[in-house]
Amino acid sequence: MTEPDTIDAALRALLADILGLGEERAAALTEDSGLFGELPEFDSMAVATVLTEMEDRLGILIDDDEVEGEIFETYGNLLAFSRSKVAG
Amino acid sequence: MAEQLLHIAPPGPPRASVLVVPPLFEEANRSRRTLVLAMRALAAQGFAALLPDLPGQNESLATLESADLAQWQAALADVAAGIGGPLIVASVRGGALIDHRAKAAAWWRLAPVGGASLLRTLLRARVAADREAGRDSSIERLQEAAQSEALLLAGNRLSPAMLAELGSAEAQPVEPLRSVALGAGGLAGTPLWLRAEPDEDAVLAAAIAADIIAWSEQCGVT
Numbered sequence: 001m002t003e004p005d006t007i008d009a010a011l012r013a014l015l016a017d018i019l020g021l022g023e024e025r026a027a028a029l030t031e032d033s034g035l036f037g038e039l040p041e042f043d044s045m046a047v048a049t050v051l052t053e054m055e056d057r058l059g060i061l062i063d064d065d066e067v068e069g070e071i072f073e074t075y076g077n078l079l080a081f082s083r084s085k086v087a088g
Numbered sequence: 089m090a091e092q093l094l095h096i097a098p099p100g101p102p103r104a105s106v107l108v109v110p111p112l113f114e115e116a117n118r119s120r121r122t123l124v125l126a127m128r129a130l131a132a133q134g135f136a137a138l139l140p141d142l143p144g145q146n147e148s149l150a151t152l153e154s155a156d157l158a159q160w161q162a163a164l165a166d167v168a169a170g171i172g173g174p175l176i177v178a179s180v181r182g183g184a185l186i187d188h189r190a191k192a193a194a195w196w197r198l199a200p201v202g203g204a205s206l207l208r209t210l211l212r213a214r215v216a217a218d219r220e221a222g223r224d225s226s227i228e229r230l231q232e233a234a235q236s237e238a239l240l241l242a243g244n245r246l247s248p249a250m251l252a253e254l255g256s257a258e259a260q261p262v263e264p265l266r267s268v269a270l271g272a273g274g275l276a277g278t279p280l281w282l283r284a285e286p287d288e289d290a291v292l293a294a295a296i297a298a299d300i301i302a303w304s305e306q307c308g309v310t
Contacts, residue, residue: 018282041284044220045114045242048212049282052205064212064227069219 007058007082014053015075018046031076036069047072060085092147093167094139096127102136104174104309106300107190109140109164109183112206113244115281116145119180121288122280122296129297135304140167142186153238153245157186157203157253165189174309177262178300181281182206184267188260194307195262196300199269199279203257210241217242266303275299 016026019041036042050072051062062085071081108123110116127137142160144152168175168190176194179187184200211227218225230239234251246254268274270292277292304310 017279018284020283020285020287043284044216045213046284047216048209048242049284051212052209053282056205064215 007086008079010057011054011075011079011082014050014057018049018053029075031074031079033075034073035075035078036072042072050078054082054085058082058086091141091143091150091163093141094124094127096124096131096137098131098134098136100134102173103134104176104193104304105136105138105171106130106176106178106304107138107140107164107168107171107192109177109179109187110142110145111180111281112142112145112182112185113210114242115181115206118283118286119281120146121286122290122293123180125288125290125293126296126300129294130300133297133301135301136171138167138171140164151245153247156247156250157257158249160186161189165191168192176300176304176307176309178296184259185257188262192262193309194304195265196303197259197265197267198275198296199281200259200267202259203254207251207254210244210246213242214239264307266299266306268299 012026012029015021015029016023019039036047051064051067054060055062071077106127108127110123111119123139127139130137140163141148142155143150143163144155164186168177175192176196177187177190177192178196178198179200180198181201182203184197185203187195187197211230214230215225215227233239234248236248238245238247239251270277270279275292275295277289277295278287280287280289280292
């Protein structure tokens with residue numbers, strides 16, 4: 001498994017854990033799938049939990065000043081943000 | 089003020105007692121049903137299982153703003169002192185930050201978490217909610233305010249003392265201790281304490297009970 005696929009898998013598992021999506025819905029997420037504002041489970045507490053779990057599971061540090069609302073708009077945006085943080 | 093103590097008794101005289109220390113804040117609500125399922129499984133195997141309300145949590149009449157970690161540590165020590173016979177303290181997540189002052193024959197911790205991580209999530213939730221409502225907000229400014237005033241974080245009004253303690257709290261060494269995580273090498277189950285909507289996990293509940301019983305037997309508490 002290549003590094004980017006590991007990040008993709010970790011991110012899907014994390015969203016499944018926090019939003020209770022189940023494996024099927026988590027696996028069906030595409031780059032264009034809407035998150036915040038689209039999934040009713042994705043509230044401000046879920047946003048906060050996602051950020052802290054991303055730090056724990058991806059081994060990154062997230063400066064909250066660099067977190068723009070648009071990274072939660074789609075799964076593709078969140079994945080791109082995660083990859084850029086892991087790449088450092 | 090006496091707090092509620094959920095007590096699930098075994099059919100006969102207990103082999104030993106298990107004092108469950110719940111996660112903190114909203115994580116306690118998300119986990120409670122599964123923890124009580126685990127307590128029922130423990131009772132079916134001959135253990136008395138107890139789950140206290142921390143002052144200011146669950147159905148407590150105390151305000152959360154009047155609580156802090158030192159008070160919760162003392163409250164748990166009092167509950168433990170009132171339990172006769174051998175005792176195992178079983179803590180989940182942030183419960184591990186307040187379980188070390190209780191006197192016990194053994195400790196068991198599931199997915200322990202540092203106070204700083206819990207606090208950061210609460211601060212982030214407040215900032216996300218503020219921004220959603222069009223209010224300017226930042227973690228730095230909230231942390232500065234926290235030195236002199238209580239903060240309302242995701243529905244929890246926390247005192248400056250509580251905020252300061254959380255910022256630096258780590259699980260303390262206790263002996264004998266088994267610390268277990270979820271997933272590979274740990275227990276099978278979902279981390280319900282992270283979950284945005286309530287759920288339950290009967291598989292995890294059974295795994296929790298079996299792991300506590302195995303650890304208790306290994307420690308000679310049978």
